[in-house]
Amino acid sequence: MPEIGRLLTAMVTPFAPDGSVDYAAAQRLAIALLDSGSDGLVVAGTTGESPTLAHEEKLRLFAEVKSAAGARGAVVAGTGTNNTAESIELTREAERAGADGVLLTCPYYNKPPQEGLYRHFAAIAEATRLPCIVYNIPGRTGVNMAAETQLRLAEIDNIVGVKEASGDFVQIANIIEGAGDHYRVWSGADEDTLPILSLGGYGAVSVISHLVGRQLKQLIEDGVAGRAKEAARTHRALLPLIDALFLVANPIPVKYALAQLGVPVGGLRLPLSEPDAATAERIMAEVRRHRIDLPVAV
Numbered sequence: 001m002p003e004i005g006r007l008l009t010a011m012v013t014p015f016a017p018d019g020s021v022d023y024a025a026a027q028r029l030a031i032a033l034l035d036s037g038s039d040g041l042v043v044a045g046t047t048g049e050s051p052t053l054a055h056e057e058k059l060r061l062f063a064e065v066k067s068a069a070g071a072r073g074a075v076v077a078g079t080g081t082n083n084t085a086e087s088i089e090l091t092r093e094a095e096r097a098g099a100d101g102v103l104l105t106c107p108y109y110n111k112p113p114q115e116g117l118y119r120h121f122a123a124i125a126e127a128t129r130l131p132c133i134v135y136n137i138p139g140r141t142g143v144n145m146a147a148e149t150q151l152r153l154a155e156i157d158n159i160v161g162v163k164e165a166s167g168d169f170v171q172i173a174n175i176i177e178g179a180g181d182h183y184r185v186w187s188g189a190d191e192d193t194l195p196i197l198s199l200g201g202y203g204a205v206s207v208i209s210h211l212v213g214r215q216l217k218q219l220i221e222d223g224v225a226g227r228a229k230e231a232a233r234t235h236r237a238l239l240p241l242i243d244a245l246f247l248v249a250n251p252i253p254v255k256y257a258l259a260q261l262g263v264p265v266g267g268l269r270l271p272l273s274e275p276d277a278a279t280a281e282r283i284m285a286e287v288r289r290h291r292i293d294l295p296v297a298v
Contacts, residue, residue, distance in 0.1 A: 004074045004101050004131060004160070005039020006203030006224070007217050008186065009210060010047035012255050013061065015266035021057050025264050027068035030075075032263075036293040037213030039203075040074030041065060042103050046140065047207055047251045050078050052269040055090065059097050066098040076133065080104030084120050088127045101131040103163065103205075108141040114149045125156050132158055137165040137188055147174040154183035163188040163205045169195060176200040190216075190242045194235040197223035207254050208242055211261075214293040244286035247279050256280060257287045262296045 011033065014025035030041055043065050044050045044058045053061070058078070066075040077094035079102045081087050091102050104124055106117060125132045134153060138144040144166055153159045164172050165188030176185055176199055184202035187193040193204040197220065209216045215234055222231035245253045249272065256275055258265045268274065275283060 004076065004133070006186075006220050007038050007209060007213065008040045008042050008074070008076060008203070008205045009033045009038040009213065010042045010045045010205050010207055011065075012210065012251050012258065012265050013044065013048040013053065014264060015269065017266065019267075019269065021053070021061065022264070022266060023060060023064045025266070026061060027064055029263065029265065030065045030068045030073075032295050033210065033213060034069060034073040035295065036209075037215075037217035038073060038209055039217075040076060040100070041069065042076045042078060042205055043099075045078040045103055045205075046105075046137075047254070048078065049251065049269055049272065052272075058090065059093055062094050062099050063097040066100070074100040076101040076103050078103045078105075080107075080124070080135065082107035082110050084123055087120075087124050091124055091128050091130070091132075095128050095130050099130060101133060101160075102128065103133050103135055105135040105137065106141040106143055106145050108143075111143050114146055117143070117145050118149050118152055121153055121159065122156060125153075125159050129158065131160040133161050133163055133186070134159060135163040135165075135188065137163075139165070139167075144168070144171075147171045147178065150175050150183075151178045154179040159183070161185060161202065164196065164201075165189045165192070167192060169199065172196060172201070173199045190245075191239065194219065194223055194231055197231070198228075207250055208238060208245055210254050210258060211245075211287065211292050211294055212238060212241065212290060215291070238290075240286055241290055244283050247282060248275055253279075253283045257283055258294075260284055261287070261292065261294075263294065 014022040077099035161184030219234040
């Protein structure tokens with residue numbers, strides 16, 4: 001299996017003034033993120049506004065970002081939906097487009113039982129040679145993927161881990177304990193990265209790494225190496241930034257911050273909308289308190 005890396009940035013999707021995807025800006029942003037600490041990129045995930053991207057836009061994004069990243073970093077394509085057949089087809093096409101792996105969210109709105117979740121992910125994994133990362137985020141999907149289900153999925157060779165955003169640390173500990181090192185746990189919520197690392201987790205799929213990638217990479221390295229005081233110090237310093245970048249629904253704050261810093265990411269697609277004036281001021285007041293690792297001229 002290709003190496004995916006410990007720090008993955010859930011990359012925003014840049015849009016041009018007319019609302020179309022700005023593929024050239026996406027390529028420049030991808031390189032800048034890899035230059036500032038990221039090991040790889042999740043493309044067309046929630047932070048990338050995947051619900052508003054057309055099938056063809058996603059496929060071109062996968063190909064364009066991988067062309068820019070080359071061998072420098074993994075490109076993990078967001079191909080999971082709440083439609084198993086559609087997810088299988090998009091995953092196959094992402095593989096042909098050059099993706100290094102796929103991120104598969106729990107089906108949303110359907111509220112499938114645990115057996116349905118297992119069969120959904122198993123069917124997608126069977127249809128591809130790519131490493132698959134499943135994504136457990138009950139706050140958005142309405143369903144939690146239990147530890148028992150994940151341990152069953154861990155027995156499938158190309159299901160290599162989970163992006164865990166349940167906030168249930170007992171569940172996460174049980175997954176890490178039961179699955180072994182071949183099934184990796186990436187934190188799916190920035191505030192949970194250090195707690196998950198302390199339980200034996202592998203890394204993070206991050207939003208704040210758009211701005212503080214090198215600092216977050218150091219936190220992960222310190223956490224993995226057992227340098228608890230150093231990791232905790234960085235974690236505490238970044239918590240106010242995490243709060244600011246989630247004042248309203250992701251990716252509204254991070255995209256606003258990037259634009260204010262001069263990074264050409266464009267606006268948002270409906271139904272998302274820009275932050276109100278008071279929220280925008282709170283976001284940038286906190287962002288300005290931090291050292292920004294991303295080159296702003298990307």
